[in-house]
């Protein structure tokens with residue numbers, strides 16, 4: 001495959017020097033506009049970071065523009081998949097959001113779609129040609145800072161499968177199960193249980209895919225405190241809003257490790273979007289990219 005003098009990877013939103021490759025703007029009427037400024041290779045990769053629904057429209061426009069330039073095989077890297085938490089209809093009248101977003105992506109006929117630690121197996125099942133990069137690199141980096149006596153905490157039934165697989169990958173770290181009851185009408189956590197004995201001297205490392213409003217982890221931290229653990233740490237692959245970092249700190253969580261897969265967050269400890277890209281497949285033409 002020859003990729004000489006053509007571009008084989010596009011970042012959306014455009015980052016740094018890569019912004020020479022794309023022109024993006026929004027019309028006063030609200031429509032998005034995308035123009036590809038550097039000739040696309042036939043096989044091309046889009047590194048797309050979801051930053052809101054307007055960015056989905058930019059992705060669709062970019063995909064169309066690349067196809068018009070002759071891109072015949074397009075790989076999509078999409079660390080955070082929107083709508084993934086709405087993977088069931090909890091209340092009459094709601095949309096099945098994950099299917100709507102997945103249908104949009106499937107219509108583009110990407111050669112491959114790569115996700116980073118998606119919320120559940122549902123999104124992977126709904127997407128054509130999807131593959132997953134697990135959260136292992138994030139958790140290994142967190143563990144390297146925590147020392148001994150760490151127990152993994154699975155915050156709810158939805159997380160159990162992933163956390164037990166992670167524990168096996170890490171050589172058999174102990175796992176503590178927790179569970180919660182969420183009032184689906186308003187999202188409140190009405191009960192949290194932690195299934196273990198005394199945790200004196202232990203660091204409780206809660207592992208999950210996302211922190212949104214944070215109530216799951218605030219209520220869980222209260223229960224873990226009652227088990228006397230020495231330290232409570234939260235590691236989540238995706239983080240919805242910077243304002244919630246303070247809420248978590250106030251609730252007795254000693255440290256939060258996450259990534260900027262959705263929002264830019266200010267901490268040196270985080271795995272950055274660049275780190276996530278480095279965990280994902282690279283385009284075979286990338287070394288030749290101009």
Ligand SMILES: O=P(O)(O)OC[C@H]1O[C@H](OP(=O)(O)OP(=O)(O)O)[C@H](O)[C@@H]1O
Pocket residue numbers: 085119155156157158159182208209210211212213214215216217
């Ligand atoms: O920060 P919060 O607002 O508490 O939200 C974060 C939680 O929400 C998601 O699970 P969800 O409660 O949807 O449960 P599920 O695994 O059963 O889908 C996610 O996996 C976290 O556990």
